[in-house]
Amino acid sequence: MQPTIITKQRVPGLGGPELTRFVAAACRAIRLRGMVTIMLTNNREIRALNKRFKGRERATDVLSFPAPVFVRGFAGDIVVSVEIATKNARLLGHSVSDEVRILVLHALLHLTGYDHENDHGEMARREQLMRKRLGLPSGLIERSATVRAQRDKPKSTVRSARGRT
Numbered sequence: 001m002q003p004t005i006i007t008k009q010r011v012p013g014l015g016g017p018e019l020t021r022f023v024a025a026a027c028r029a030i031r032l033r034g035m036v037t038i039m040l041t042n043n044r045e046i047r048a049l050n051k052r053f054k055g056r057e058r059a060t061d062v063l064s065f066p067a068p069v070f071v072r073g074f075a076g077d078i079v080v081s082v083e084i085a086t087k088n089a090r091l092l093g094h095s096v097s098d099e100v101r102i103l104v105l106h107a108l109l110h111l112t113g114y115d116h117e118n119d120h121g122e123m124a125r126r127e128q129l130m131r132k133r134l135g136l137p138s139g140l141i142e143r144s145a146t147v148r149a150q151r152d153k154p155k156s157t158v159r160s161a162r163g164r165t
Contacts, residue, residue, distance in 0.1 A: 034075035
């Protein structure tokens with residue numbers, strides 16, 4: 001399986017050959033059949049695609065577009081915002097190349113039919129297993145729950161702890 005990689009924005013430490021090898025390994029691991037196209041781009045372009053195809057006028061980290069069922073030999077398209085991947089990587093303390101791999105794995109799972117918004121944790125479990133198998137840091141769904149929990153902590157707890165010092 002030789003994915004098509006379109007690099008509109010470079011990823012430090014992750015050239016075309018490295019990403020190609022990762023995508024091939026990930027597709028084998030999740031048993032995704034068919035060709036995949038991956039575009040690495042900026043916030044402006046992913047915002048335009050998100051608005052045009054998903055109706056949301058905002059930049060996002062990754063988009064996946066599964067191929068129609070009648071198209072044989074093609075699994076779909078993936079678009080990654082390298083700008084958002086860079087911010088996430090800094091925030092989470094890992095490399096931008098790892099962040100892009102995490103986003104690509106997440107999108108590949110969507111191309112196989114997983115939907116974390118409606119599957120009662122099935123995609124999260126599969127992503128976590130594949131992430132470990134492929135040697136990646138925490139996955140998209142897993143860390144979203146952690147970030148949400150940290151964000152939703154009562155602020156009064158933080159203030160009272162500060163007040164005691």
